[in-house]
Amino acid sequence: MDGAEAPILNAKDFKSDYKPVWCPGCGDYSVLSSITKALAELGVRREDTAIISGIGCSSRIPAYTSVYGFHGVHGRSLALATGLKLARPELTVLATGGDGDGFSIGGNHFMHACRRNVDITYIVMDNQVYGMTKGQASPTTHPDWEGSKLTPHGTGINPFQPLAVALAAGANFIARGFSGDPNGVAKLIVEAVQHPGFSFVQILSPCVTFRPEQRDWKSMHRQAAVEATSDPSRAGKRLMSDDGMNMGVLYVGQRPVPASPERPRATLQDIERSFVI
Amino acid sequence: MPLNVSVALTGAGGAGVVTAGQILLEAAAVARLYGIMARSSGPQIRGGESAAFVRLGRHPVNNLGNAFDIHIAFDWLNVERFAAEIPLDTHSVVVYDPSAGNVPEVIHHSGARLIEVPLKDITKEVPGGRVNMVGLGALATLLDLPEGTMAATLEKVLGRKGAEALAASKAAVAAGRAAAKEIGAVRHFPTAGSDDGGDRWSITGNAAAGMGAVRGGVRFVAAYPITPATEVLEWLAPNLEKLGGTLAQAEDELASINMAIGGSFGGVPSLTATSGPGLALMMESIGLAVASEVPVVIVDVQRGGPSTGIPTKSEQSDLNIAVYGLHGDAPHIVTAANSVSDCLFTTQWTVHLAEKLQTAAIVLSDQSLGQTRAIVDRPADAGFTAARKLYDGTEAYRRYALTESGVSPMAVPGQAGGEYVADGLEHKPLGTPSSQTEDHQAQLDKRARKLVLHEFGDHWAEIEGEGEVAVVTWGSSTGPSREAIAMAAADGMKVRLVSLRLLAPVQTRPFAEALDGVSKVLVVEQSHSRQFYHYLRAHFDLPDTVRVFNQPGPLPIRPNQVYFNLREWR
């Protein structure tokens, strides 16, 4: 902020001393590493960066980093992050969380954050389950998953398509990664932060405790066979026929970003004048 | 010479009763009087029926009074709907157009004097004239409103509409004036009292809340529209922009409160405004602001509840949710504005308190304050501004350090060395999550302590007069209570007024002092379940003799309702 030469920070400098509460083997460890790697790569300063989250295992991330953070309530990270970024446009603002936090309780904010296109990066660790509350179906869970006591016969409901929804709602950058590829994910996050407007990165991040079968994602994920497109109709087509295992940047839009506040051009006395009879 | 005069104007949407009412209010301002104008409309969004209620006076006016002096009805379409809002008595005068059909029963029953003026026919004779201007002219005669005052007002209000429109309006007013000449004055327009020549403002409570917010230092606002709070936000949008601030329209109130908390976390004093349904949606996140100690202000312009209730009408029934609605033990601030102009002071003061004490603060206003326009003395700037205790960078930073005052310095993004995670999870002084007994106890104590130890000064209540009888009230019930006390004083009764501006944290000792020597208390509030009375019972010692005058919305409390209760104790 003061214009002095920024010290070079490495990924470790973006980690806090606080030990994660996650289960051994949880995909979120790698995502944390990817985020800190990306921040180092971006060359941001700790004090000028904020990570905002909701509630869930994945939403614990801010405390494990050394930047400013806000661990808010369930589902509202994007609203918090939007308020922060609008009030302080010069900050680098990331929002992080889970598929339950982002697409279920926070689904409306997701849609409108895409639409609003404020320059923040949203990282969702998608494990197709509510990890923190011990294994219930989430919006991205497949309809025949019978692993939850709450829905013993499966949900019978088609999964939510976050990337397609993001595209339709107007997100300006859409990517998918797999936590098992931390360098690849770090690269996606760097691009997402650098791209103006609302950037959405879905990261498949296995919940080894409640969805142990997600360990197989390691062999299932693949790099998308095609380059990112800036044509929404092509991106849409690709996403609608996608099996959810194609990784990479899928869409890079060119939508304008909301303007920053202008310099004051009136004083309180000027404003008061309109009331004077 | 009367001190006050009141006029109700009713008519179909196209009749322009609101414009006529506004001009009347403006005329009072030109004559250096005070006044208020409230409006009421049917359920239609646009058009339909509407009514304007104007009361003008030598002294600041803070309620619509008992019975209207004059009711001018441009037609009878809506009169049944509005009858309860337009109390008339045998001293009242009702002006109506004979072409509008038979005079309804309710009007006959009131015993008011009926006066026919063929408003429509007169209007037809004036090229470009409008019926509301003819009515205004008739009112000018009936009120003995000086011609010069009316001419100056018309120039002022309609001047920018062009010479032709102004001339047509003037001609219509003159025609109305002439038509009522035979009847002559039925009331006298009040004359101005002693005057220091200071600025007078024409302002609504909602604009006043907006002005209070920016005076207090608010520069970020998140908004989701809701009647009757929308005008707070609509006023703030352009004015914040001029001041270099930002207003964002959110997708719902869950978002607006969180955006405001996000802005404030960023160091910018932040606010949102809503009404009951929106406040209910915000509750979880208001608790977040309390737990994470992020200042935020929520202006709740109350309306009839529960649920969608009566969106366009006033009620004081959000007291419970504002004071008790948060889950967990969540000390926060609740304040209440007691007049249109006090919406400014109370909001400004509340911004200061929220920032100083790093917590959530709810300002309770209501429809009758927010949407009423008043001529008031310029509200002095009490100098309360956002003064957050900031981290000075010297010691290693602990966001939730256990300080003596309970307030811990706050770091703001951008400040190196202050990086911390604000958390709604219970935490240690460092901010790291904790579910340990001692951390919970210590942080609960800290958050409670900062409110208990703060010196709120005299602003916690308006206390006026002396006597063994006290009216204890809050918010918009203060205006009619004050007038009732004046009526009682005319009978030789001494009555004290205690109107609470600070509802939470409760001010136990100051309240006891305010009631020192009081043996009888009359509680006045606009709620069905006596929310304020129960609040008082829960927190304060009251004398043995307590009466409650409570009434739900939508009807405003009238001074004589309070006065009749006081008279029982004469």
Ligand SMILES: Cc1ncc(C[n+]2csc(CCOP(=O)(O)OP(=O)(O)O)c2C)c(N)n1
């Ligand atoms: C208002 C509210 N409702 C419910 C909860 C309980 N809850 C906590 S986390 C969570 C779901 C978390 O799932 P997800 O966002 O997918 O994150 P994960 O734990 O899988 O990383 C729920 C339902 C809560 N904290 N708040």
Ligand code: SF4
């Ligand atoms: S429950 Fe699942 S998501 Fe949560 S920490 Fe354990 S493995 Fe990770």
